[in-house]
Amino acid sequence: DWSAARHTVEDVEAGLDLAMPGPDTVYGPPLAEAVREGRASEADVDAAVRRLLTLAARVGALDGVEAAVTEPAAGPEDAGEFLREIARRSFVLVKNDIPAGDEAPMLPLAADVVHRLALIGPAGAEARVLGGGSATVFPERVASPLDGLRAALGDRVDYRRGVDLYEQITHAGNGFELKVRPVAADGSGPAPEPLASGQVKWMGYIPGGMTHAEFDHAVLEGTYTATVTGEHTFGTRGSGRLELVVDGRTVFDDDYAVNPDDPFESFFGPGVARGTTHLEQGQTIEVRLTFRPLPSPEGFPPSVMFGLMHAEPRPDEDLLLAEAVAAAREAEAAVVVVSTTALTESEGWDRKDLRLPGRQDELVAAVAAANPNTVVVVNSGSPVEMPWRDDVAAILLTWFPGQEGGHALAEVLLGAEPGGRLPTTWPKTLADAPVTRVEPNEAGELHYEEGVFIGYRAWERRGGAEPAYWFGHGLSYTEWDYEDLSVEGDTVRVRVRNGGGRAGREVVQVYLAPEADADVPGGIEAHRLAGFAAVAAEPGETVEVAVRLEERSFQVWDEAARGWRTVPGTWTVEAGRSVGDLRLSAPVKRG
Template identity: 35%
Template sequence: MSEPDVENRINGLLKQMSLEEKTSLLHGNSKFNTAGIKRLGIPRLHLSDGPHGVRRETEEHSWGPVGWEDDYVTYLPTGSALASTWNPALGRLFGETLGAEARHRNKDVILGPGINIVRTPVCGRNFEYFGEDPYHVGKMAAEVVRGIQNNDVAACVKHYALNNQEWNRGWVNAIVDERTLREIYLPAFEETVRAGALTFMGAYNRFRGQWCCENKYLVNDILKGEWGFDGVYLSDWGGVHSTRDSALNGLDLEMGTSDNYDEFFFARPLREAVEGGEIPESVVDDKVRRILRVMARIGALDPATRKTGARNTAAHQKAVRAIADEAMVLLKNDGVLPLDIHKTLKLAVIGENADKKHADQGGSSAIRALYEITPLEGLKRRGGDMVKITYVQGYRDTGDAAAFEPIGEPYVQTVDPKAGVRCWKVEYFNNRDLHMPPVTVRYEKSVDFDWQERSPAPNVSEDNFSARMTAEIKPTASGTHHIGLTSDDGSRLKIDGKVVIDHWGDHGEEQKDARVELVAGQTYRFEVEYYDSGKGAMLKLGWVTPDSSAADPEVVFAAALEAAREADAVLVFAGQNHRYDTEGVDRRDIRLHGRQNDLIEAVAAANPRTAVFIISGSAVEMPWIDKVPCVVQAWYAGMEVGNAAAGIVFGDVNPSGKLPITFPKRLEDVPAHSIGQYNDQDCEYREGLLVGYRHFDTRNAEPLFPFGHGLSYTKFTYGNLKVDPATLEVRVSVKNTGARKGKEVVQLYVHDVQSRLPRPVKELKGFEKVELAPGETKEVAFRLDERALAFYDADANRWVVEPGDFDILVGSSSRDIRLKGRLAYAGRKKGPL
């Protein structure tokens, strides 16, 4: 159907609607769906997380899972992993896979990709995002959008805009100057509009004091005005704060967390505002048109002709493997990798992340994966009978609730009076201060709850509730008991009336622990108090007893060193997990948790053939880097991560990933922390344009690893640089001078030799991934546009490109520039940039 026909159809439907029917389309009518209008043949709009796989099916009116057995999906590599491929074709494959799976699950809108610029490595959601450079992020994200929407599913680009931290994301006010906004934080969003993105999601945070879901400048003036976006601008869940301002300033669809749908700002309050003359009905009509336009473009109004999608296919699993293969970044390699599978008879595999699965964690992006092959499993599959693998965890993550055994039988002595079994007594209150009487009393076998955003028990509200858990506990061993209490929001533990752990206050999922001397056979009264303030709830109490095999961390540490000494080679799988890389919470630092740093250094000293794989969503400190010969950044690489890691280890795959972010040596080296502000109130981006490599290269500061860095098992040489000032075309020859086939990412940076405004010393304006056989040479061509030479003039409120000389820098990373040429730009012809 042509666009004029679509618009005529929309106008015809709109004329038949009452005001109540119109507004019914503008807000959620369940957790992830809107209402339809049956008499007009308008269906419900079905939305779903997430950016690297379709979320498990949830109940209509609560956050609990439906309990289906057929909502398993393909677990794709996360955003930071995809971005590390520097391969837009894989971005398209990623989008095609995600779109097909979403369509097969009958989804209309998939809530991704997330493309906020990585301003600080501590942002808990960096694993979902694509990096620090707007050009690179935009090119990768645009292909993801095209791939998703080729399957009759709308992509939802998020979070617009400046959602660069999770810390107090619902309140923090981003204060950013106009030039920085335009040159760093908005271009990737603009690129997805050019790619045809059908929906955008507004961010929780404020920008210049105004909520992003009701920010006239961001939405009406820029997104819908300057960029011509004609799709739907929807809120993040619970991100709307007004009716009038949100309606007039560009929000089209309100999604929320409450199940009182008629009280949404865009439900009854919007109807009444229109009826009272406060908001013109034409404003509502425009929103309805946008929603119907999206429905028409994805085929939702004509379901008989719509694509049906596919899920969990061999092709999708192959796609995941292809992306994971190119995502892994070889950061350092002093001859350790690849291992010769015929000569490596004994391999020591060390670290929690060698055998840990990550799919079903991380916040709203968590999914129910069809399978997830861990690195340990992948190595065993590839090594087969040829390699003897010894696995030792090496350390316990005492910051992880899973490291503690739930306190249930045989320790609990309290008895459920109805069932006659030993349980904790749990009292629930519909207030945050445990104010009596309880609305519900239950008995549970242990304190091990992950309520998320649903009611914990009958008659208990989903948010702003509290609970008290009590039990008589009798230890079976005397000595030091290591107790861990993990909660999302406030919790405390009392033993015999004495507060042992106090973690009262609003916070994301965090854990506190204590070591307590207890006597075997003696009974103690344990009392846990908890409250939830909204946006997710969980509570876990556990311990490590003196007679537990996990009690002495020195035992597992020593076992790792012994395994390392006896092995021909060692692989340490270190890094983070989704307790640290997660929605709603920022990391407090970029150090590896637990004793990982000590373990890595000790293992490398015990065996010089040690390679460290870091599984994380963002940068981590590596104080041991000079003592370890080989490091690979493996990210969260999806359901095939284990097979991909094994391919890198044994040389079946030549690594070709490049960093999409700068790895700093220390957090205080990051400009957001050393120059700008990082706080939870009015946060000034004082570093301006100097984000990531723009800071490190302009200030000549030394990073741990630079933006764009990534090694190979082969070598590439560059030559024959040609620059054509008339066509703005750049050509360069690249040759594989090594003995292995490999892929190289050729990166083009531009330096403005003389500008009336200060500019970063170099900026990425082109990249191309090329595959070369040994001895093969290929010519790589770049066609620049004038925007690549321009800066944003805030006084003139437009992009400006000045006549003059520009250095063309071509290389293998932002710090590994191989060739330099000069472009003499004569001047701008007429027309906007």
């Protein structure tokens, strides 16, 4: 990872081929010196270089070597369905109650019965389908929850935004026509290039063959046509000498450094609002942002990273919330899509809490009070607090579901099986979590006092507060009865029966519990996941799964022996639906 390489010899011995960002890293001259002094092996360097050259040859980056693939491969004809299946299998249904007066759980919804569905939340129309920073890709198209539900239910879907998730000014997008050009000290430079996003990132190169030594400044300019009437905010991102001119008026002209200790924050960090301009819908104005670099931090490659930022006029949030509540009250069911944002979950900074951003918790509570048939869809990549979880009928976690996420959501809400199970334990509040000290102290030290006891291991070891949902939790649209567990050698066989009225899919989980007095310095977990298997069954059908126990599952790390050691004694094999819902058990001996 960038800036993560710390040791010249140890890193090349471990197989790290490339240290980034260059050119000044633990490799280069330090690695050459280590080889000359005999501290590093020339063979290790040769192996790293060979792997890098192989990659370069495959992609056509070597002169005279044709790329391994010269034409992009055509996607499969069923790519859309494949992506939807992946999304459906990842969704985790963590709650599905029977609303008062009904006989069946809230989900799935019956498409032929729902005549009016309220879809609420900013992420209902603008899905967050992937993480921020380096995880960003640009799909060919993105299906939002609104797209998916409208395709399935047509105009029976009444969409309301509900809240405004504005957190900061964002990069210039819709309505902008921009170009950027590098300029040398004598005023020369290549022709301007179109710029789609308002963000410039030239690292290690300058367009047109200009060198960083020749580069003096960059000019980003073009037009903006207002999409709505009101006060539009313009701003900048990046460290440097910045001059922003909007509609002929200079709104900022000064040096600005975001964080001299973290150059990446110049580009990935928050933008800064510089001024507002009142515009009428359809009005076109000229904008120009001139950038001159400040000296790069020691060891960081010369870079040009800056951006033009913009925010439309903000709506009346109280009015949005009132409209959403009114729509929920008139509908047979309400689906509220809550989400994190690019500022909540992204590389470059850590989360300070587990709360949903903005007034989303208030929105869910108000909608649930207006309509007991409320389903909450959580569009996040990691746990969030859900203070309203006891007040809603169903909760579905969709993570970052990819470009077909909206269609997959509609299919699951209307009957397709949600296939996922929790890979983490979700606390009720951050304060309940057993491990929360994650930042270094004033001396720059962070002591991992929890040792191996993280996740569900930490929850079980500490006891006390129960989480909202245990590791492995996830509901099906049918009921499952666990009937029998047996151990034959290293194979665990679990028999389950679909006790519900529809076909379904279950993930049978097998855990190991050691003896309470196991001789392990520092203690051992109460449970550890040993394996799992997914099964499908028709109503009333009984199926059996086999999960093989690996010897590694019975072992702990022996610091003195510098190796893994099997813990002898009688272990207990347990099977169930999550680490908090184990239904069958049997003994198994080791040692």
